[in-house]
Amino acid sequence: MKKTPQLALCALAVSAALTIGTQVQAQETQQVREGKLERIQVTARKKSENLQEVPIAVTSIGAKELSEKGISVITEIQQFSPNTTLQTSRGTNSTLTAFIRGVGQQDPLWGYEPGVGIYIDDVYMARPQGAVLDLIDVERIEVLRGPQGTLYGKNTIGGAIKYVTKEMSGGTEFNAEATVGSYAQRDVKLTGQLPVIDDKLYVGFGFADLNRDGFGEFLQSALPNQDRENYNKDLWAARVDVEFRASDDLFVKFNWDKTRDTSNAKGGYRLLPSLLTNAPVPDSVYDSYTSLPTSNLVELEGYSLMLRYNYSDAMELKYIASYRESYSPTNIDFDNTALDIFDVPAEYSDDNSTHELQMNYTGDRFNVVSGLYLYDGESCGNFDAILGFLGRAAFGTPGLTREVTGCNNSESWAIYSQATFQVTDDLSMTVGGRYTDEDKTAIVNNGLVFANVYPQSNWIPGYTRPDGQLVPTVLGADANGDGVLDGPKTENWTRFTPRLGIEYQAADNMMLFASFSQGFKSGTFNPRATINEEGVNPEIVDTYEAGIKADWNDNFRTNVTLFALDHKDRQYVGIGAGNSATDLQQVLRNVAETSATGIEAEATYVASDYLTFNVSYGYINGKIEKNNSIPPLIGLANTPEQTINLSANYVIESDIGDFTINAGYYHRGDYLLFETSTLLEQDAYGLVNVSINWQSVEGDWYASLHGKNLTDEEYLVGGYDFVGVADDGSLLPGLGGDLTLIGYYGDPRTVHLTVGYRF
Template identity: 90%
Template sequence: MKTIMNKKPQLALCALAVGAALSVGAQVQAQETQEAKEGKLERIQVTARKTTENLQEVPIAVTSIGAAELREKGISVITEIQQFSPNTTLQTSRGTNSTLTAFIRGVGQQDPLWGYEPGVGIYIDDVYMARPQGAVLDLIDVERIEVLRGPQGTLYGKNTIGGAIKYVTKEMTGGTEFNAEATVGSYAQRDIKLTGQLPVIDDKLYVGFGFADLNRDGFGEYLQSALPNQDRENYNKDLWAARFDVEFRASDDLFVKFNYDKTKDTSNAKGGYRLLPSLLTNAPVPDSVYDSYTSLPTSNLVELEGYSFMVRYDYNDAFQFKYIASHREGYSPTNIDFDNTALDIFDVPAEYSDENSTHELQMNYVGESVNVVSGLYIYDGESCGNFDAILGFLGRAAFGTPGLTREVTGCNNSESTAVYAQATFQMTDELSMTAGGRYTDEEKTAIVNNGLVFANVYPSSGWIPGYTRPDGQLVPTVLGSDLSGDGVLDAPKSQDWSRFTPRLGIEYQANENTMLFASFSQGFKSGTFNPRATINEEGVNPEIVDSYEVGVKADLTDNLRTNVTLFSLDHKDRQYVGFGEGNSATDLQQVLRNVAATSAKGVEAEVTFVATDDLTFNLAYGYIDEKINKNNSIPPLIGLANTPKSTMNMSANYVIDSDMGTFVLNAGYYHRSDYLLFETSNLLEQDAYGLVNVSVNWESQDGDWYASLHGKNLTDEEYLVGGYDFVGIADDGSYLPGLGGDLTLIGYYGDPRTVHLTVGYRF
């Protein structure tokens, strides 16, 4: 059983991505690489603690990848960042093209359904992106991407128990700039990206813009479809994104920034690969892992839109005040064929919608012996959705009805207020202490309507949550109050949670180039309600992570940097949806409870060696060892999902200066050991694998023209990044039909070998 899943099958994203660093100017690139060209280590600035600091002076485990490195390695989507950050998993989730599955140090969230909270926070210029839908997103003009590992509950709040990922965009330089870029590549890739900025009032008011149109044919196709005349490409890409920025420097002390962005992704829904032959159809297991079958429309849509407003005021050399406001909306109708056959065995058309607003007021202080970061944060968000689990074949066979649909809809609303402060006290020239805390108060309200309809129905059929369907059938309210019994919601389910999350650390500057640190930090993932509730159950309590770290950041010489962190964490009150007492793969009653606790310990090391003025080597290594301490889940936990015991990246960068311009050669090897796709099942387990990536970059002497050639996954490895396992196991180890009456064991795979060429011009 396990052997079938581990090997490459023998039986025969698109994400929202707007290429990072589209207009990395010659001046910016020179600033980032000058130290390396002189045979010295680069000084890296980060904002991991909400203030600008040298990476080597920040006492947390953080990976920073700057714009020049993103461009040189051809990194275009966030999922590729996992290759450069130890103990990190960033993958496109299952049957959708834009939903992010994120785990850091074994902590994250597998299920992206509304109501569930992520375990890794995504931030765009310190603005929280609340939902995983649409989170596979790289913004235009990215200055750097930071990966903060470990709980970030003090400064970043709830839902960062695994860590946080920060997009940091560039502030404008003040001059007139324009960048045009075109890319062609494998699978008919054809991208156009335009960015620029223009001063409206010299040294005062600037506007900037960005636009990207990204297209690629599918890695595979839908071999069979119940619907004629539809696009049968699978794993294709078809999206556009735009961004508009305004910056106003009213004075040397006052800076104002407004930005607006919108993305529309019409890539096809992603079909999975059947790892087992169907019992109910005669279609064979496909020859390619990127081929599939479907009985649903292949159409898919993700629309994201948002704006943010920031005011920064330097009161004097010591005090800085900052106000950040944001509003974001998302809408995503999608068609997920769980069984991936041309029959309606197990189809799940769904709609997701969300809307949230945030306000944050910061006060930062820098003194001779103490630095303080503090603030007030307010979040108001609504996440809604509906899905129809269509089991039409089962309905006709077992009940003689036109079909069978489990119809679920609901909303989960959250209002959250938090205050936080973190201070670093300089006790001696070498010794400092950091202490901080955050208090969060949150109220959630939720409604779930869940019922069976003996017909095949779809979200687009006009059904309104809480009311009788147009066909006369009532889908009852099961979570919330329906006092009249008429299906109309009288009052939603409501519950409050509050939590104080502390951080305490000590730092010792052994010498000018070596810092030792130790810390304790705590984070929590919000309490919530079961979005699939079949009974009027209570909400579950927050998940808690306590983390301990000991580390060293050392520039041992002018050309050798070694950053090492040892960590240990306890993950308590883990939230799981489990089956009812029947413990059956066909059981529809699922309840959400705090039923598990795990712990982990490990090491993370990042090493940079500048061998010569032209040659640099990098190593990133992570190891994690987990333990299950409490295991009341049904089915029980058997390990951590999406968490290999070890990850490693080795790369080399070589610079050649010539009369034709500057060439940068980059080669890397990324390795992941074996890992489970789900914590409660070993039916989908990926063997260890490695990816080989090679890039050649060129820039003209005056810096206006540039080009790059990137080859990724050159050995064409096939590796699982998602799946569905709705099958049972008999006593003799054979497979039994699961929900829908078929053997539904499905895999989704990472990108195959691709090569692409980019040519750009900037002035």
């Protein structure tokens, strides 16, 4: 696999030159046929379509494949989608870091917008906190790569991840399963549905209680009676669905879901010895030290309502309303020592509501998807950057805290339409556009307090927060003397994002396509502002794609996409900020532009009724076109040049039921954790996963044994870099006065056994 775009172009040309066998008719639901390719339905374009007829780069993983591979959390999906990063962020077990084709958002602070949209049944999750979803009662996961600005709107400049739950069958169903595994894993999942009124009203439910001991421990803690487990898991999640088929034409669905994660705050691994303590670097990358409480909470709750009405045979109307809220008090020990060198206790709270009215129309020679979308959200938070050791040593004060609080409120509306016209029997054209109007208001309090300050009383034992508003010494402009940086600030942004595509049915089972699409990530305000800042403009991504989707016969499928993108007005700490690792000032600016070209290829070969092979390959070549960031950019974050997945699935029939063996290898090339530093860089690595599944002849009992990361690879998924670099390359203390270079790691080798029963 030579890393050149020329090879990719040749591969595409060779594929396009081949011919196809007979057409296999699309079916309404995903269905497996023995010895033949699977027909996969997706809703990537907000209507049900055969995956092979959708002219965008999409990876879809259905419930059967998720179960056979033992995929239980959304971050594992990155292994099966080329050029995709879905990893658990630093400091917590539930915050998501998502990048597709080098486009995403590193910092999960309130006010910063994601670059990859997360959707649950077409309902947008606005914040990364809690977005590491455990997969419960899911029908499929869809990964849409590239800007989805026309149909999905802002904050999908990298792509979108769609979590699609199962629609009820109408009968009585119940499923119970239990899992035990490494690190005392003990999970229980219950799902089911019950008809209240036959053929009219159904109620479904899902519940999961997920527990696991830590991969490591906190070796030292400054506080007594702390739970010392690190990288543990302790959460429950529940959902209830109510479906009402009022008539042949009207369908109503109501959903409620809630997740409560009380897993411990995650401690990082010190990659450098501390200058201020004598604690050694731990032997295990999962061990840590802390001076903060290890307690942590991520709580999410949401409601949604969907009405679908078949106005005629040609027109479907749909209305989707939702409300979601989250709250997360968290403890992040940046320095990971038992001293208060650089501690950050924080709170995040979010709530948002959405309304979407959609129309799907199918004519003789064209179809249209149009809609009106409204969003109203508030994202607030506060964090205390405690530099207590520095305060006592340098100023002789009880401590030192940089306290930041604020809110970022957004109200936006959008109107969109996308139409596909059949120019000839084989040639079609897609034209779409979305107009978005967004108002944002932000307020920031930012200053220094010469004491150790925590968000609430009793955050640590015996701490009492002063009554009323704590007004720190403000770092920036404070015209009124009230601790507020001359706020609130208000800004309005509007954007029209187009899509233009052409599709050619070269043969019955071969589609060639090319497209241009644009997306934007919302403009915003700096939630850490230390001076009177204006808002920064939206980030814009223009992407060109050309691809082929082909079923060469009943047994072999290849989907290949070439892409080139231009990522403009990137939001970074820019000109005017200090450039040392000890600087408190941060000024957010649109200061960078990057570009990338690449290829994404997926292939499936059904060798026999019992044996199937899958291959996926991603390559991306990123370049920095404009670089006014301080410190300067040196590459793309969380984006390996190559990703490869190889897997095989083998079925064994027996008198006691069917056995399915699944084995896979995932390769991820080397990548930077941060775009401005080489101090945190992960070398290329590979993961080996093997699963054995069994289902009884009657289909009621089932069991599976899954081994993940069998070679026990250690690989970075997050970190903190507060280290200075001298002209001679030597390392200098950063903020807090210590060498704070911290790594967070992916899961070690694990094995788990699941047993389930359904009727």
